[in-house]
Amino acid sequence: MNVRRATIKDVAEAAGVGVATVSRVLSGGSASPETRERVLTVAAQLDYRPSALGRNLRQRRSGGIGLLVPDITDSFYGRLVDGVLACARSAGEPVVLGTTGDDAEREAEQIGMLLEQGVERVVAVPAGNGEIWEPTLRSGITTVFAHRPVGGRDDVPAVLADDRAGVRTAVDYLTGLGHRRIAYLGGPGQGQRVTAFRQSLGALLDEELIVSARGSRDSAYAAAAGLFQHRPDLTAVLAGGNLLGEAAVLAARELDLRVPRDLSLVMFDDVPWAELCAPPLTVIAQPAQDIGYRAAELVLRAGGRRPRGVLLPTELIVRGSCGPRRTS
Amino acid sequence: MNVRRATIKDVAEAAGVGVATVSRVLSGGSASPETRERVLTVAAQLDYRPSALGRNLRQRRSGGIGLLVPDITDSFYGRLVDGVLACARSAGEPVVLGTTGDDAEREAEQIGMLLEQGVERVVAVPAGNGEIWEPTLRSGITTVFAHRPVGGRDDVPAVLADDRAGVRTAVDYLTGLGHRRIAYLGGPGQGQRVTAFRQSLGALLDEELIVSARGSRDSAYAAAAGLFQHRPDLTAVLAGGNLLGEAAVLAARELDLRVPRDLSLVMFDDVPWAELCAPPLTVIAQPAQDIGYRAAELVLRAGGRRPRGVLLPTELIVRGSCGPRRTS
DNA sequence: CACGTTCATGGAAACGATTCCATCATGATT
DNA sequence: AATCATGATGGAATCGTTTCCATGAACGTG
Known part of the structure; x- marks a missing residue:
């Protein structure tokens, strides 16, 4: 047998x-x-x-690449993972997947497991901050961050979408439609975007209109509903991810806010259902799969040389969820 | 350093x-x-x-569990993978993920890699048939199938949703609404469902109304559009997965078929956007995450004993995409 | 012809854990 | 008091590979 x-x-x-x-x-x-x-x-x-077993022991490392994402259920990370898998497959390397739930502690735990496995190359959407990553980075693991940088660790290459430009484009689009009270509905680890949002809004900035949810659907919904109830004067929302966008649509519907008549909505990340939604959602498309692929490429090709990061373009896709400011 | x-x-x-x-x-x-x-x-x-390296070599196996799904981009498999990860994490085992694209050859290639890695436990949504799995199974790998069985391999435990009951419920629901020409829009590896569909329809069966797409979005759309154009007399569709459902909505919209007035639609798999869709989609919910979790559980707890498979219940969730047969 | 260089080759030593087996001490039983 | 069972312990073998090093052959050059 x-x-x-x-x-x-x-x-x-x-x-x-x-x-x-x-x-x-x-x-x-x-x-x-x-x-x-x-x-x-x-x-x-x-x-x-x-046998990879013998080889790994001898060279004290497992060829595979470790992959850490917050939530594999999120379509964005699904596509990112797909990109990493595609690259790894063409290199013949296995991929060890773990999820962090955007929790620094859980992230550390997963890193510990990868280390135990002898994994020496990691692609991660980081949850923790610079200090938390410190021991990992100095333990000789080749790391590439994807989708988000880690504050204060400019020495680690990162593959990012151009959030700054994406936010600016969206904000310009909304202000161009006449909107003045624009909210940002963010998730974990979106410091870059919030900063860009503040800068883009300039004089229109209203700190109260910047809210942040944790990673879960419930938390996203609570944040969106809270925002809409607390500030009924806002006329436009920029949702920082497809979970947030979904929550915004749901919350708006629940509060009888019609999109785009009462509320204009732009969502970060183009997902297939954005087109199926009523109305179809205007989105900032991010090349999720490319991000994963490029990150994997970097982590594999890193021959001692420390590669620079990569910034990939975003694209505003106008559909039907934004309209001119209601002047009633 | x-x-x-x-x-x-x-x-x-x-x-x-x-x-x-x-x-x-x-x-x-x-x-x-x-x-x-x-x-x-x-x-x-x-x-x-x-170090897992030394231990693995000594016991000639890597503790980790291998996970093979057709497409990590598909929300259903995303949730399934999440379930496997959850179980594996609580057992402290790493998970090596690979995608097969529902292609038997690619599946074999991935299995080869897992074998090379010394992986001895595999959870798979199988793409290939019994013969293809034969060598793998006899190579001593503990295997559990998820979501689909492999024809003729009843000796391998499988964790499945109760497709038969799900199909029957949906068909009963549609016939109850007066529909007579009901189509099934299927994907790869859905033999079980098609059989159940045939049985449930009984005398209403029309083989021409059973079409099958490959795994991709394009293929799904082509199949849906082709079906709707070729048979404008049909009044209801059962889509065998969220990709197929998405394609059906898109194709219906493209052909100016109004849902549910002109066309009733039931989709397998409840996804978050089903509620956001216009109209909200009536679905057969499957416990994707549970499927993954239970499968992982089986593959881990398999102490020589050959466990029986598991059948998990589905649930018809009625929303707004089905209506009475139009009697114009 | 002697010598040095180049190359193919195989033996053996790692790598870091588990596990078999022999050893030894201790305490219980006859 | 002699023997035996029990349990703790360490040495050494083992897993399958890579890689260092020594060997020997072949060849070109002085």
Whole structure:
């Protein structure tokens, strides 16, 4: 029933060579043409596949790449993960996935597990701050941040969407429609966006219109409903993610705010259902999959050299959730 | 910069005992109380964490669990993966994720990689058929199928939603509304559902109204649009997944079919946006996360014993996408 | 012809854990 | 008092690979 896999020793014996030679042939070292051919033939016959276990132990690292995202249920992270998987697959590397729930403690726990596994390359959407990442980074793990930077760690490469430009575009679009009271409905780790929001609004800024939810759907809904009830004078909302956007639509509907007549809505992240929504949602599209792919690329190609980060463009896609300010 | 982690040998020396004792203490073997305490103290001081690399090699297996899904971008699989991760986390096991794109060849490739990694436990949403899984299963890998069974492999436990009941409920609901020409818009690997669909419809069955798409969005849209154009006489559709449902809504909209006036729509899988859609979609909810969690549980608790599969209930959630048959 | 260089090759030592087995002390039983 | 069972303990083997190093052959050059 349980057949033992062939080991390098089996191949060596069958080919009449030493194990060292087999290893060299298989990893592209020098060997005479005839030896090489014989080894390859035998290896194919025995259906030999080198065990990652032995290799990993010897080189004290597991080839795989670790991937940490807040919530795999969120479509954005789903696409990001997909990008990482695509790149890893083309490199033949396994991916170990963990979720952090945007919780620093849980993140640390996951990192601990990855370390235990000997994972030396990590792509992460960071939840914790610079101090929390400090020990990880100095433990020799090659890290690339995706989607968010970690404050104060400019030495770690990050693959980001151009949030600043995205926010500015959205805000300009809304102000262009005549809106003056514009709210930002944010999630965890969106410091960049909030800053950009403040700058873009300039004199129109109203700190009370900047609210922040935790990662969950419930929290997002509570934040949106609270905002709308507390400040019925606002006429436009920028939702910082598809969960927040979903919550905004739901809360608006619940409070009988019609979109876009009573409330204009722009959502960060283009998701398939944005088009199905009534009305279809105007969004700032982010290349989630690319972010993942590029991050994986960076973490794999990092040959000692410290690569610079990457900034990917966003795009405002106008659909039907924004209208001119109601002048009633 | 790059600090070497403490090994079991370091702990042994620092505690003045042999490595065997350290290993025993840490894995719950017998040891005298004072020795135990000393070892634990020293281990804590050195921040020792056993390397999974060494352990894996010794026991010729990597503890982790392999997870194979068709498409991590699909919300259903996202939730399923989340369930597996939740269970794995509580067991302290890492999860290696791979996507198959519902392609048997790619699935085989991924399995090969898992095998190479020494993964001995796999949760999979299978793409290939019984023959393809044959070598994997006999190679000693503990496998649990999720979401779909593999035809002819009743010996492998599977965690499934009760598709049969779900289909029957939906069909009964639609026929109860007066519909007679009901189509099934299916995806890959939905043999069970199609069979149930045929049985539930009985005399109303029209084979031409059963169409099948491949996994992609494009393919789903093409199938839906083709179906609606080819058979304008149909009055209701059962979409076998959220991608298919999305495609059906889009295609209906494109062809100016109003839901539910011209076309009633029931979708498999309850997704957050089903409520946001216009009209809100009537769905058959599946416990995606539970499926993942239970599957992971089975694959972890499988102590030689071959556990039976699990069938989880579905639920028809009536929203606004179904109406009485138009009698114009 | 002697010598040095280059190359293919195999033996053996890691890597870090688990686990078999032998050893030794202790206490109980005859 | 002699023997035996029990339990704690450490040495050493083992897992499968990579890689260092020594060996020996082949070859070109002085």
